[in-house]
Amino acid sequence: MSAATRPGLRLRDIGVTPGFVGTLVLLTTASQMSFLAFLLVMKHVSDGVLDTHNTATAIGFGVLFTAVVVLSGWYGHLRSAMLGAVAERIGLTLRAEALQAAVRNAVRTDTTKGAVVLREISRVQGLFASRAAVMFLELVGAVVAIAVMFGLDTGLGLIGLAGAAVVAGLGVLLHRAAGNRLRESAEAMAETATELSGQLAHPDLVRGLGLAPATLARWQHRYAAALGKEEATHRRVGALEEIEKLVSELLQMGAFLYVGALLIDGSATAGMLISVYFLMSNALHPFSHLTHSWESWAGGVAAWGRLRQVMRRDAAPTVLPRDPEAPEGLLLQDVAFHPPGRPAPVIGGITLHLPPGAVCTVEGRNGMGKSTLLRLTLGLLQPTGGRVLLDGQDSVHCDREEFGGRIGYLPQDVQLLDGDVFANIGRGPGAAAEAVVAAARAAGAHEMIGHLPLGYQTPAGQTSGLSAGQRRLVGLARALFGDPRLLVLDEPEVGLDGAARAAMRGAVERTQARGGIVLIVTHEPRTWADLADLRLILGPGGTWQAQPQRPEAATQESDLAAVG
Numbered sequence: 001m002s003a004a005t006r007p008g009l010r011l012r013d014i015g016v017t018p019g020f021v022g023t024l025v026l027l028t029t030a031s032q033m034s035f036l037a038f039l040l041v042m043k044h045v046s047d048g049v050l051d052t053h054n055t056a057t058a059i060g061f062g063v064l065f066t067a068v069v070v071l072s073g074w075y076g077h078l079r080s081a082m083l084g085a086v087a088e089r090i091g092l093t094l095r096a097e098a099l100q101a102a103v104r105n106a107v108r109t110d111t112t113k114g115a116v117v118l119r120e121i122s123r124v125q126g127l128f129a130s131r132a133a134v135m136f137l138e139l140v141g142a143v144v145a146i147a148v149m150f151g152l153d154t155g156l157g158l159i160g161l162a163g164a165a166v167v168a169g170l171g172v173l174l175h176r177a178a179g180n181r182l183r184e185s186a187e188a189m190a191e192t193a194t195e196l197s198g199q200l201a202h203p204d205l206v207r208g209l210g211l212a213p214a215t216l217a218r219w220q221h222r223y224a225a226a227l228g229k230e231e232a233t234h235r236r237v238g239a240l241e242e243i244e245k246l247v248s249e250l251l252q253m254g255a256f257l258y259v260g261a262l263l264i265d266g267s268a269t270a271g272m273l274i275s276v277y278f279l280m281s282n283a284l285h286p287f288s289h290l291t292h293s294w295e296s297w298a299g300g301v302a303a304w305g306r307l308r309q310v311m312r313r314d315a316a317p318t319v320l321p322r323d324p325e326a327p328e329g330l331l332l333q334d335v336a337f338h339p340p341g342r343p344a345p346v347i348g349g350i351t352l353h354l355p356p357g358a359v360c361t362v363e364g365r366n367g368m369g370k371s372t373l374l375r376l377t378l379g380l381l382q383p384t385g386g387r388v389l390l391d392g393q394d395s396v397h398c399d400r401e402e403f404g405g406r407i408g409y410l411p412q413d414v415q416l417l418d419g420d421v422f423a424n425i426g427r428g429p430g431a432a433a434e435a436v437v438a439a440a441r442a443a444g445a446h447e448m449i450g451h452l453p454l455g456y457q458t459p460a461g462q463t464s465g466l467s468a469g470q471r472r473l474v475g476l477a478r479a480l481f482g483d484p485r486l487l488v489l490d491e492p493e494v495g496l497d498g499a500a501r502a503a504m505r506g507a508v509e510r511t512q513a514r515g516g517i518v519l520i521v522t523h524e525p526r527t528w529a530d531l532a533d534l535r536l537i538l539g540p541g542g543t544w545q546a547q548p549q550r551p552e553a554a555t556q557e558s559d560l561a562a563v564g
């Protein structure tokens with residue numbers, strides 16, 4: 001079955017609708033028009049005032065000027081508020097969805113992309129928050145200003161046009177000078193910081209093996225190189241920015257002098273002389289603003305593209321209804337996993353039915369695909385062929401929250417999340433206390449937790465002082481929380497003492513007795529031999545073999561397993 005996905009992230013999902021863009025264009029045009037009206041009125045009125053010395057007209061002119069400034073400010077405020085709302089919406093809605101896609105991406109590719117996705121979201125937010133997204137609209141103002149300059153005098157229009165071309169050209173130069181260097185050096189710096197924090201996450205190893213000086217030296221060397229590159233680029237960009245500013249001012253002054261000459265010549269008015277300064281500024285500044293915000297604009301657009309890609313490729317799969325024909329329990333129907341580029345599949349078309357109350361051990365040498373099979377069963381990995389159904393519900397095309405509630409999973413490397421022991425067992429801080437304690441008791445962890453300094457309130461994250469065995473027991477309690485229908489244990493016996501092993505066995509027995517299904521990856525099949533109904537043995541190249549352990553169970557439940 002192919003993974004049906006949503007059409008992907010669109011601009012309208014974050015509120016950038018045609019209506020939104022239209023309103024932005026209208027506000028920008030209105031602001032430009034009011035500026036233009038102001039200029040024309042100012043020109044005529046000031047020429048009149050100079051001739052007639054009429055104070056009332058001068059006051060009227062002042063009032064008009066204030067009104068236009070207030071109006072433009074109001075338009076600007078409205079526009080900022082609209083853009084701010086988009087930035088906020090990106091933070092509120094996109095973050096959750098994009099992070100879920102990042103988690104799916106991380107599970108699929110075995111990488112940690114969450115932090116990268118967060119950075120991409122911040123970049124897109126920055127695009128709107130910094131107004132860089134609407135810098136292009138400001139170009140309308142430049143076109144209008146140049147057109148008015150042509151209307152006043154062809155020579156003046158040419159000065160405006162040439163000035164805009166020079167500033168835009170300098171912008172291109174500026175962009176070339178910065179090129180990808182700023183982004184590259186920022187990425188190099190982020191990479192070195194990530195690498196360092198990755199190494200510092202294993203302080204015992206780094207200190208114990210005396211790796212600290214080498215680690216720091218390597219980091220310092222790479223960091224200094226990235227910093228040097230960034231500073232050189234900043235210096236170059238800074239110099240070009242200064243040149244651009246100077247050229248803009250010279251051009252403005254040039255236009256002023258040109259109209260001054262026309263005035264002396266009698267072919268221009270004083271009003272025109274005053275207007276020309278504002279007109280030049282309107283003709284040049286949008287280009288220079290665009291240049292200065294180019295990095296954040298280009299960065300934001302590229303980040304948007306990458307975000308769309310992640311969200312399209314790792315969009316939430318569509319939820320399929322339960323298959324009414326499917327039998328109760330866990331059904332693996334011709335499940336295969338053949339990653340591209342590999343000569344043979346990791347999992348080669350397993351068909352298996354485990355009815356309620358069945359225990360199955362999964363065996364095989366290192367690298368034979370045991371963990372991959374568990375991930376396929378849990379729906380964390382999309383099979384390249386076949387499907388997995390738990391009580392008729394597809395494990396990939398499901399409501400993850402609902403499906404996750406029916407699953408208990410104890411991975412090989414137990415990761416406890418930030419928060420206390422209670423929140424970890426209860427899969428969140430709002431769980432019912434009785435259910436959390438019941439799960440802890442079932443895992444044989446209740447007493448151990450009682451002896452912790454803060455009991456169930458003991459922090460359980462990475463920095464907690466829980467031992468590896470204690471973490472495993474808390475992990476088992478989390479797996480048993482809510483009496484899951486399917487309990488999946490990845491090498492559960494590793495690193496546990498006698499009492500903890502007994503608790504683990506007890507948990508399997510109780511799950512079996514209440515009609516749950518248990519899947520155990522193990523390198524010690526004998527530990528589970530008396531409980532297992534079925535042994536699934538994985539071999540190289542996706543080969544597999546299913547051996548029923550209890551003939552009576554196999555005959556009673558004729559479809560306990562199909563043998564491949």
Ligand SMILES: Nc1ncnc2c1ncn2[C@@H]1O[C@H](COP(=O)(O)OP(=O)(O)OP(=O)(O)O)[C@@H](O)[C@H]1O
Nearest residue numbers: 108109339346364365366367368369370371372373
């Ligand atoms: N998403 C994936 N893409 C490509 N290859 C993968 C993917 N997931 C697993 N594999 C490959 O499948 C093989 C089996 O890995 P898996 O972790 O399932 O083995 P295992 O039997 O659990 O090993 P061990 O006993 O050492 O834990 C490995 O070679 C691994 O690289």
